[in-house]
Amino acid sequence: MSSGMRLRGLMRKEFLQIVRDPSSIAIAFLMPIFLLLLFGYGVSLDSEHIPLALVVEQPGADTADFSAALHQSRYFDTRLYDNAGAAQEAMMAGRVNAIVVLRADFAKQLRQPDGAPIQLIVNGVDANTARIVSGYVQGAWGKWLEHYALQRGLTPDVPVRLEQRVWFNGELRSRNFLVPGLVAIIMTLIGALLTAMVMSREWERGTMEALLVTPLSMSEVIVGKLLPYFILGLGGLVLAVSMALFLFGVPLRGSLWVLFAASALFLVTALGMGLLISTVARSQFVAGLVALVATFLPAFLLSGFIFDIGSMPPVVQVITHLIAARYYVAILQTVFLAGDVWSVILPNALGLLILAAVFLGLTWRNARKRLE
Amino acid sequence: MPGRILALMIKEFLTLLKDKRSRLVLIVPPLIQLVVFGYAATFDLKNVPFAVYNEDRGAAARELLATFDGSPSFTRVAQVDHEQQIAPLVDGKQVLMVVHVGPHFSADLQAGRTAELQVIVDGRNSNTAMLAINDVSVMVDRFNRDWAADHGGSVPPSHIETRAWFNPNLESRWFFLPGIVGILTLLVTMLVTALSVAREREQGTFDQLLVTPLRPVEILIGKTLPGFIIGMAESSLIVLAAVFWFKVPLLGSLLTLYAGIALFLLSGVGVGLMISSLALTQQQGLLGAFIFMVPAIILSGFATPIRNMPALVQTITLLDPMRYFLVVLRGVFLEGLPFELLLPQFWPMALIGLASFVVAGWLFRHRMY
Incomplete structure (x- = not known):
């Protein structure tokens, strides 16, 4: 019996198992749709309509100008208060995220050489939003200053003006970088979930011994187990990428074939990790637990999907090299938003390749020596 | 029971x-x-790599760039001499940001004209990009205030005092x-x-x-x-x-x-x-x-x-x-x-x-x- 025939036999068995337990098909096809819909719409760092309390202790023409500048900003949902106490209460109760205070002597101070202070209090609990809020207030303030100078016939003379150019994502739409990252997270989940139970199921039911006395070699068993799920996973991937492109309108500036080649490579790595987990774990219970612990959270937090790896402490940066999703996220963000930048794609593809080899090699070794 | x-x-x-x-x-x-x-x-920027493209020989440009080097958010990792060098650095993620000082920067400043400072930011991670821009604009504002104070320019009629509750260092x-x-x-x-x-x-x-x-x-x-x-x-x-x-x-x-x-x-x-x-x-x-x-x-x-x-x-x-x-x-x-x-x-x-x-x-x- 040729190796091809043997393999086909095992694959046929795996396919039948997949088809008869619809949960695998649900994992591969329903999960990407469900997760991408939910997260594509749900996950966003673009803050608009941030509730902001504006306290004007003594309304006048000057304060009206500044209030108008805040009101015009689409980032804020400005609410007026006439005393600081009420505004602070609103902040404690979480109804507003920041307070801007124009004191009673604002108009008078404005004409003094030192200038009038504008007090900005942000709720620092969510430090990121707090920073963004203070940036936006600064922006509105700058516009108001310009307007103020022009009204008085002065040329607004700032010594240095900042001109910013943002490449790849001109409007800084967070969805453009989050959706490619989500594809990576979803593929991690699919890969690990599909295979995590596969080997441990055979061990637990005692059919692994039966499989091992067949003429199938260990590598054949691994390939036979991997391939059906690989095909299933690719199906899910096509689905996820089409949703990213057509539903969420993320631009694809690189080429489709690079995207798919990298994804195929990543899928092998993710499936390899699942196989390794299920080989080492032996019982479906432990395999499930490990898959739950080792896949989603690391992919979510350590992959650069949302938290910039460069800002992590060096030790943690080293640890991220063990996370397959890290390489895939880098490739996806680049291929989607920047194009085929080989200086990013190649090193990351190499990282995936090494991880895949390690996972599959360990699976092979562990599975062999496990026969007791 | x-x-x-x-x-x-x-x-x-x-x-x-x-x-x-x-x-x-x-x-x-x-x-x-x-x-x-x-x-x-963490969303806090730390040692974000950036490159400098300085076409100006003046002291003012050096002074401004020194504030970048002094910031814990940024680390200067490269020097750019030609426009063409920018794209590969940013594309390849070697730097997140390139700070470009044009040839007339110091001259403009000395003459009392508004000088322009250009930053090019990698927007692939929009949040990091936005935070970097925020940090830069805070530094530029501070530079402007110092410059106006030292060189007799007009001080803006108002300024913002920011305080963060519950988490003062954000x-x-x-x-x-x-x-x-x-x-x-x-x-x-x-x-x-x-x-x-x-x-x-x-x-x-x-x-x-x-x-x-x-x-x-x-x-x-x-x-x-x-x-x-x-x-x-x-x-x-x-x-x-x-x-x-x-x-x-x-x-x-x-x-x-x-x-x-x-x-x-x-x-x-x-x-x-x-x-x-x-x-x-x-x-x-x-x-x-x-x-x-x-x-x-x-x-x-x-x-x-x-x-x-x-x-x-x-x-x-x-x-x-x-x-x-x-x-x-x-x-x-x-x-x-x-x-x-x-x-x-x-x-x-x-x-x-x-x-x-x-x-x-x-x-x-x-x-x-």
Whole structure:
């Protein structure tokens, strides 16, 4: 019996198992749709309509100008208060995220050489939003200053003006970088979930011994187990990428074939990790637990999907090299938003390749020596 | 009756803890994850690599660029001499930002004209890009003020004084660590409960359990308490680590914190048992746990604010117990919120827990094959 025939036999068995337990098909096809819909719409760092309390202790023409500048900003949902106490209460109760205070002597101070202070209090609990809020207030303030100078016939003379150019994502739409990252997270989940139970199921039911006395070699068993799920996973991937492109309108500036080649490579790595987990774990219970612990959270937090790896402490940066999703996220963000930048794609593809080899090699070794 | 429940609980603990591997899985990963994730989850810019393209020989340009070098947010890693060198640096992610000083920069400044400073930022991660731009504009503002003061320019008629409540240095780690406490607590309770009924169903022992004198309510309690106890122990450990290792301030009362933890565990265990009693096999149980946990974490407001979500998704998050727990955690840790102010977070968790227990108990008897 040729190796091809043997393999086909095992694959046929795996396919039948997949088809008869619809949960695998649900994992591969329903999960990407469900997760991408939910997260594509749900996950966003673009803050608009941030509730902001504006306290004007003594309304006048000057304060009206500044209030108008805040009101015009689409980032804020400005609410007026006439005393600081009420505004602070609103902040404690979480109804507003920041307070801007124009004191009673604002108009008078404005004409003094030192200038009038504008007090900005942000709720620092969510430090990121707090920073963004203070940036936006600064922006509105700058516009108001310009307007103020022009009204008085002065040329607004700032010594240095900042001109910013943002490449790849001109409007800084967070969805453009989050959706490619989500594809990576979803593929991690699919890969690990599909295979995590596969080997441990055979061990637990005692059919692994039966499989091992067949003429199938260990590598054949691994390939036979991997391939059906690989095909299933690719199906899910096509689905996820089409949703990213057509539903969420993320631009694809690189080429489709690079995207798919990298994804195929990543899928092998993710499936390899699942196989390794299920080989080492032996019982479906432990395999499930490990898959739950080792896949989603690391992919979510350590992959650069949302938290910039460069800002992590060096030790943690080293640890991220063990996370397959890290390489895939880098490739996806680049291929989607920047194009085929080989200086990013190649090193990351190499990282995936090494991880895949390690996972599959360990699976092979562990599975062999496990026969007791 | 308490004797029967106790017997079931002992059995549950044995199944969970007798195997060395599953014991290990329950204890070690959450702690490792707390430490690693605790350090990883931050939006604070640190040593962001940038390049300088300086076409100006003047002192003013050098002075401005020195403020970049002095900032902990940025690290200068490259020098650019030609326009063409910029693209490869940014494309290849060697730098996040290129600061370009044009040839007339110092001359313009000296002559009292507005000089232009250009920054080119890699927008692939829009949040990092935005924070970098914010930092740069703060530095430029400061430079402008100093320049005006030194060179007799007009000082702007007003300035902004910023103060941050609860987190004066705006450390985003303080925001994320309480969130990680929530995530890991959820993870452990789901691990313990989601497979508990499914395993018995798969092995056929659940039918045996049903014909014992144990009533469904007793089975429910017997299955709930182990998850609850393990979750309690685990979350206490994590809270300790957050306070003593990461030095997150804990301003509120422990009582309020534990009220939140208990209610959250109740809802987590309830949902876990519900999933578990729906599942026929362990694989389905695991899948169910995933399908609940992943959205529960992503939509909880852990990393991206719920306020940014579309209205429909915001409504969906009302079903997510994590959402309430995170408010409790952050409120108690950082703001020192009292019990009363957190009541709007407490009752939904209790409700979710109660509802899922009712469904789970019903499923015990009605989902039979």
